[in-house]
Amino acid sequence: TGKTFQHYFKQINLSMGDVNEKHIRSVLNQQLIATGEKEKLLDLLKVKLIECGWRNEMKQHCREALRRNKSKANVEELIEELTPKARASVPDDVKKELLLRLRTFVDNNSDRF
Numbered sequence: 001t002g003k004t005f006q007h008y009f010k011q012i013n014l015s016m017g018d019v020n021e022k023h024i025r026s027v028l029n030q031q032l033i034a035t036g037e038k039e040k041l042l043d044l045l046k047v048k049l050i051e052c053g054w055r056n057e058m059k060q061h062c063r064e065a066l067r068r069n070k071s072k073a074n075v076e077e078l079i080e081e082l083t084p085k086a087r088a089s090v091p092d093d094v095k096k097e098l099l100l101r102l103r104t105f106v107d108n109n110s111d112r113f
Contacts, residue, residue: 035109065078
């Protein structure tokens with residue numbers, strides 16, 4: 001329970017002392033892309049966010065922001081305003097499910113790192 005990514009990277013012979021976090025993220029991202037797992041995770045995330053109503057909630061926040069700013073709003077400003085709220089409002093169960101899938105991927109593919 002509650003194992004950290006450091007635990008999983010140590011398990012695959014990459015300690016945080018030997019390799020910096022940026023490199024670890026890069027290697028993990030490359031493996032996720034190469035195996036097609038990244039696309040699967042993104043698809044799962046999209047489905048889960050739609051199912052829980054998060055997507056509709058964000059649409060509503062966007063509409064409200066556009067109404068407040070009228071014609072002055074641009075895409076960059078909307079993204080800057082909505083991103084913190086969007087990230088903070090992703091349900092914990094969605095985050096946990098994705099993290100579990102990611103941990104499983106690391107466990108099952110440790111020989112590729």
